Amino acid sequence: MPRIGHRLTELRRRRRLSIRELAVRSGVSHSTISLIERDQISPSVDTLAAIVDALGSTVVGFFTDVSGQGAVSPFYPCANLVEIGRNDHVSYRVVGFDHPHRQMLILSETYPAGAATGEPITHVAQEGGVVVKGAIQVTVDGQSRVLEEGDGYYFDSRLPHAFTNVHDGESRIVSAITPPTY
Numbered sequence: 001m002p003r004i005g006h007r008l009t010e011l012r013r014r015r016r017l018s019i020r021e022l023a024v025r026s027g028v029s030h031s032t033i034s035l036i037e038r039d040q041i042s043p044s045v046d047t048l049a050a051i052v053d054a055l056g057s058t059v060v061g062f063f064t065d066v067s068g069q070g071a072v073s074p075f076y077p078c079a080n081l082v083e084i085g086r087n088d089h090v091s092y093r094v095v096g097f098d099h100p101h102r103q104m105l106i107l108s109e110t111y112p113a114g115a116a117t118g119e120p121i122t123h124v125a126q127e128g129g130v131v132v133k134g135a136i137q138v139t140v141d142g143q144s145r146v147l148e149e150g151d152g153y154y155f156d157s158r159l160p161h162a163f164t165n166v167h168d169g170e171s172r173i174v175s176a177i178t179p180p181t182y
Helices: 004-014 019-026 030-037 045-054 059-067
Strands: 082-087 090-095 105-111 126-133 135-140 143-148 152-156 161-165 171-178
Touching: 004 030, 004 045, 019 030, 019 045, 030 045, 045 059, 105 161, 135 152, 135 171
Parallel strands: none
Antiparallel strands: 082 090, 090 105, 105 171, 126 152, 126 171, 135 143, 135 161
């Protein structure tokens, strides 16, 4: 069975991340990641979870892949989409949350009437999506546009951005973010 350090190095390189970039994403120091990758220390469960999460995987997925056992289904029924948080009642549900090699974050986003993401945010990624129900005002770097059913967007997430439901009912977006920010 491959060593944990070897597997982490492989995943990090596959995602084209330096140890320092992984450290920033995971909140684990670069020196600790380096020691783990060289199998000089064994990480705690919490440390390993933070690192593999930053690599777009899970601890279960990491060990399933390391052992070569178990196949992950490519299908995710609505009931199995994992809720990763609500912001002002905005629901963010992940497609493929348990996929061991997730390199993008696919979200089903639901915005009740009047819901918004709040102040513009930034993060290191690219994101795009399509409004599948209702109408959403998307603001990117100070530019705003109301997108209706079937309209889409794609932008560099380092630009400040925010979303507001301007429809009188519920609005929905299907979006993708790469690399995954959660």
